[in-house]
Amino acid sequence: MTTNQDIKHNGKVPEPTLRRLPWYLSTAKLLKQRGERFVSSTQIAKDINMDASQIAKDLSYVHIAGRTRVGYEVETLIAVLEDFLGFTRLHKAFLFGVGSLGGALLHDSGLQHFGLNIVAGFDVAPRLVGTRLNGIPIFHTDEFELRRMEYGVDIGILTVPIELAQAITDKMVAGGIKAVWNFTPFRIRVPEHIVVQNTSLYAHLAVMFNRLNFNDIQQ
Amino acid sequence: MTTNQDIKHNGKVPEPTLRRLPWYLSTAKLLKQRGERFVSSTQIAKDINMDASQIAKDLSYVHIAGRTRVGYEVETLIAVLEDFLGFTRLHKAFLFGVGSLGGALLHDSGLQHFGLNIVAGFDVAPRLVGTRLNGIPIFHTDEFELRRMEYGVDIGILTVPIELAQAITDKMVAGGIKAVWNFTPFRIRVPEHIVVQNTSLYAHLAVMFNRLNFNDIQQ
Numbered sequence: 001m002t003t004n005q006d007i008k009h010n011g012k013v014p015e016p017t018l019r020r021l022p023w024y025l026s027t028a029k030l031l032k033q034r035g036e037r038f039v040s041s042t043q044i045a046k047d048i049n050m051d052a053s054q055i056a057k058d059l060s061y062v063h064i065a066g067r068t069r070v071g072y073e074v075e076t077l078i079a080v081l082e083d084f085l086g087f088t089r090l091h092k093a094f095l096f097g098v099g100s101l102g103g104a105l106l107h108d109s110g111l112q113h114f115g116l117n118i119v120a121g122f123d124v125a126p127r128l129v130g131t132r133l134n135g136i137p138i139f140h141t142d143e144f145e146l147r148r149m150e151y152g153v154d155i156g157i158l159t160v161p162i163e164l165a166q167a168i169t170d171k172m173v174a175g176g177i178k179a180v181w182n183f184t185p186f187r188i189r190v191p192e193h194i195v196v197q198n199t200s201l202y203a204h205l206a207v208m209f210n211r212l213n214f215n216d217i218q219q
Numbered sequence: 220m221t222t223n224q225d226i227k228h229n230g231k232v233p234e235p236t237l238r239r240l241p242w243y244l245s246t247a248k249l250l251k252q253r254g255e256r257f258v259s260s261t262q263i264a265k266d267i268n269m270d271a272s273q274i275a276k277d278l279s280y281v282h283i284a285g286r287t288r289v290g291y292e293v294e295t296l297i298a299v300l301e302d303f304l305g306f307t308r309l310h311k312a313f314l315f316g317v318g319s320l321g322g323a324l325l326h327d328s329g330l331q332h333f334g335l336n337i338v339a340g341f342d343v344a345p346r347l348v349g350t351r352l353n354g355i356p357i358f359h360t361d362e363f364e365l366r367r368m369e370y371g372v373d374i375g376i377l378t379v380p381i382e383l384a385q386a387i388t389d390k391m392v393a394g395g396i397k398a399v400w401n402f403t404p405f406r407i408r409v410p411e412h413i414v415v416q417n418t419s420l421y422a423h424l425a426v427m428f429n430r431l432n433f434n435d436i437q438q
Contacts, residue, residue, distance in 0.1 A: 012433060013429060015426055018422070018425050018426045018429055019419075019422045019425075019426065021422075021425065022404040022419060022421055022422045022425060023404065023405070023406040025404065026381045026384075026403070026404045026405040026406070027405075027406075029381060030381060030382055030405075033382060048406040048408070049406075049408050050406070085424075085425040085428065085429075086424070086425060086428030086429065086432070087421075087424075087425070091428060091431075099329070100326070100327050100328045100329040101327050101329050103326060104323035104324065104326045104327040105323065107319070107322060107323045107326060108319050108320050108323040109319045110318070110319040110320050111420070111424070114420075114421040114424050114425075115424060115428060116424055154431065155427070155431070162245045162248060162249060163249055163252060165245075178431060178434065179427050179430070179431045181423070181424075181427060184245070185241040185242065185244065185245045186242070186245045186246075186249075187242040187245070187246075187267040187268075187269070189267070189268050193434060195427060195430040195431050195434060197423050197424075197426055197427040197430075199418070199420065199423050200238075200241060201330070201333075201418065202241055202306075202333040203237070203238045203240075203241045204400070204416050204418050205304075205305070205306075205330070205333050205334060205335055205400075205416075206237050206238075206240065206241060206304040206305060206306070206333075207234055207237045207238065207416055208374070208398050208400060208414060208416040209304065209305030209310060209334060210232060210237055210304075210305065211398070211414040211416075212310075212373065212374070212397060212398045212414050213305070214231060215397065215412060215414060
């Protein structure tokens with residue numbers, strides 16, 4: 001009486017699926033707040049205006065069994081999704097470049113609720129080195145390799161000026177960092193086994209400005 | 220002796236192109252710092268490890284003329300790209316939800332260099348309303364429509380908890396906001412003429428965690 005259980009996936013979960021799963025998690029959390037016990041993909045589809053078959057397909061990756069007619073148990077769906085997305089386990093990270101955006105990210109304690117624990121920042125500015133921001137220590141960039149062994153960190157967040165982006169990335173990789181979360185608008189190069197996640201707020205701004213002007217011209 | 224000039228595009232610039240253009244801008248800025256006067260798409264391609272024909276195609280949208288053999292003038296390329304991407308003109312924005320992430324964004328003065336000027340924040344928390352963060356005033360959410368007329372703002376940044384995401388979006392749209400920059404992991408619904416730019420840091424984290432685990436299993 002379960003569905004999805006015989007859909008097998010080997011290998012990687014597609015990136016578009018990984019990007020959509022947090023939507024379903026949010027919807028499930030809202031339903032829980034409203035006291036709902038069960039939810040079907042059809043209901044989620046209606047709530048967020050998406051195709052139900054796409055949702056069912058995406059959810060087939062997370063190995064959760066839905067019951068015919070009633071759908072998924074809301075509490076279970078939340079727990080399984082949070083676990084699958086890596087939000088239940090804290091991943092330690094270092095942040096490189098405590099400037100305007102880097103400092104802002106150190107202030108965002110919300111990242112902890114989604115599995116990211118920034119344990120230290122690195123910079124070269126004398127006014128920053130040796131201080132703390134939001135309780136997080138800031139070390140000199142030269143201390144990185146030593147501190148990595150101390151903290152056991154796999155993730156590096158890149159918020160340096162573009163002219164340092166590649167050099168700091170190379171330093172991270174040489175020091176054993178396995179994933180780089182790149183907030184700079186620079187396209188960094190890394191060896192094949194290193195994970196890069198690009199989040200350029202400026203590229204998103206460019207898309208938004210362009211669409212806004214386009215709509216203005218059309219109207 | 221110019222290239223690209225007879226390539227005509229009608230209508231929208233594709234989103235992938237808009238997302239890649241900031242890479243070329245960064246590369247051009249670096250070349251300028253190094254004292255270079257000209258750059259070809261072949262050179263950019265080598266610098267950032269991309270296909271040269273893709274770069275030439277993307278740049279054909281921005282109406283910049285390259286000279287045969289020498290390529291684009293670096294200074295002109297920077298100026299034309301910054302203008303095309305909307306970074307040279309300040310776009311006023313309101314931010315809704317001065318929590319951890321919202322507060323962090325108010326602290327990020329770097330957004331101004333890319334054309335975004337957050338002129339006010341909105342929240343309902345008594346400890347926030349009437350105060351300033353990084354010099355930016357925080358008003359009660361009820362004051363939004365009044366303040367919109369005062370400031371003439373078209374962009375709303377959404378950093379509220381997920382249970383408020385749709386209600387605040389509806390309020391923005393009713394009050395005349397034309398573009399929503401959505402940082403929540405909730406999929407908001409808007410009328411067709413409203414621009415939505417989703418930037419879910421948490422969705423990006425999920426992709427990064429997943430790839431990191433996948434690499435660990437493979438090795």
